[in-house]
Amino acid sequence: MGFTYNPLIYSHKSPLDLREHSFYNKNKCSTEVRSVDNRVILHCDLNNFFASVECLFRKDLAGLPVAVCGSVENRHGIVLAKNEIAKGFGVKTAQAIWQAQLKCPKLVIIPPHYDKYLEFSRRAREIYERYTDMIEPFGIDECWLDVTGSQTLFGSGEKMANEIRTAVKKELGVTISAGVSFNKVFAKLGSDMKKPDAVTVLSKENFKEKAWPLKANEILGVGRSTEKSLRGLGIFTIGDLARTPENVLSAALGKHGRVLWKYANGLDNSRVIRDCEQPPAKTIGRSMTCKRDLENNADVKRVFFALAESVTHSLRENKAMAGTVQITIRDSLLNIQEHQQRLTMPTRLTTILTYTGMEIFTRHWDWRRPVRSVGIRACELVSEGENYQLTFDHDYEKLEQLERLEKSIDTIRGRYGDDALVRAILI
Ligand SMILES: [Mg+2]
Structure with missing residues (x-):
């Protein structure tokens, strides 16, 4: 089976990306400018x-x-x-x-x-x-x-x-x-x-x-669904947005309404944030569209493995562990499903991510239709050093061994390229 990474995931700027963008960072102190006026x-x-x-x-x-x-x-x-x-x-x-x-x-x-x-x-x-x-x-x-x-x-x-x-x-x-x-x-x-x-x-x-005469959807933060809500309020231009009382917008759109009102009135004071200051990723995910439809659990497991390897690699790079695993399934009619499961302890092991992904998948998918693409995402990330509740249903020695193995796989790949080691399951 041939695999291709979905390039859109990396290049497309969806409203979702925007939400993760610094404008929406909760930590306001670090993203807003206080002193420089002009x-x-x-x-x-x-x-x-x-x-x-x-x-x-x-x-x-x-x-x-x-x-x-x-x-x-x-x-x-x-x-x-x-x-x-x-x-x-x-x-x-x-x-x-x-x-x-x-x-x-x-x-x-x-x-x-x-x-x-x-x-x-x-x-x-x-x-x-x-x-x-x-x-x-x-x-x-x-x-x-x-x-x-x-x-x-x-x-x-x-x-x-x-x-x-x-x-x-x-x-x-x-x-x-x-x-x-x-x-x-x-x-x-x-x-x-x-x-x-x-x-x-x-x-x-x-x-x-x-x-102000420009259409409201020209301004950052107004996507298709926000545009629709704005139209419902009789707001068509950026000027309309600016002149609508702030409380009307926040009643209709919540926090986002207040943000848009600020934007339209020229009151955005978010800083230009350099790469090195970017907050660490909140989730890390990969998805893949396969050259042929996936038709059974074994197919899906193979793809999950490949994706999980890439996810855990990024987790190690970001010194983070996954607290929750989320999967997406897109069928041949392009319907999308998303499901998630909390892990009993944070991990960045490919094996655990894959098996958890499969557990979620088998629980929710009845194979009435073939699968066109799947994705796996590590959510609720915790940083490496953070304390987390230990539970007793894990074999820690075994987990540590696996972690060491996966780290050395990274090292070998880093030195000789991704094809240097291919997991048996993918061959
Ligand atoms: Mg361009």
Whole structure:
């Protein structure tokens, strides 16, 4: 059986990712700015990123509508990115390939090359680093830059944004759009307002005139379901959102309502958080879509094993243990189920994760339909050193032995690559 990791899991920015993002960090003291009043924040967004990189390497694609798509064979048959020409035909990200081809019959479809994108992402960041070390990446193609302290050296935020834009185009051959503002939310909004290869300034003086007429879903934090709730309240634009009394929003949307009201009024004061300051992951999960449907428990167990190995590897890297195991099951009709189970003691053993996953799976799945993809996630993470309640139904010596074995597997893989050791169950 062949396996492919689902690239979307790593690249797609779903509302869920946003919830785990620093804006929503409970520890407000560390994420909000208190002292600096007049900040200058840039948001740089690489335009049509995957498609732009592909077109650089394929001069034969010049002038053609191009879409980078997950492969049909692996069933990720959707558009991941498209160039401007394809966009003109109405091709949209996340559209199924067949839908895109209806809109644009001559569409050239190419598979993604993630290593190339990572390389370009890194090189863009090197350009940003010439201006500040306060950089917060958001996905593979976006970054916030706090350039407040860089103005004495390099001039205004707008000037820096234009220099960065020119340097990226000249040195990498791809373009960015940049937003310049006094907070992160408006900087991001600005980078969406004019693209490709453009700079938009949203200042304290002009944001009401420029941002408020835009649709509410343009602002960070308004996804499809929030947009629907807002429409129910008669809120269609960012200005509507700003002018609605805060208590009306929080009554309808809870905490999120209050956050959105702040965003719309230019009161977002979250900091640009560098990589090294990012809070540790709250959950660690992997999922996989298989080349053929899974048809029995043995199939599922094999996949769980492979996924659990990757999860426990990340757990060891993050010096964390799983308190709860969660699985997702997607069947051939694309229905999704999620179930979880608390562990009697925290673990990061592949074996335990897999067997717990299987326990949950067999409890909930009746095989009326084949399974298209499964996922396994370590939740309620505790850190390595944290004390946890010991129970007596475990053979600790055996567990420690297993832990040592799995650690040495990591070491061998680290040295010789992932294929150096393949568990018997996967062969
Ligand atoms: Mg982009």
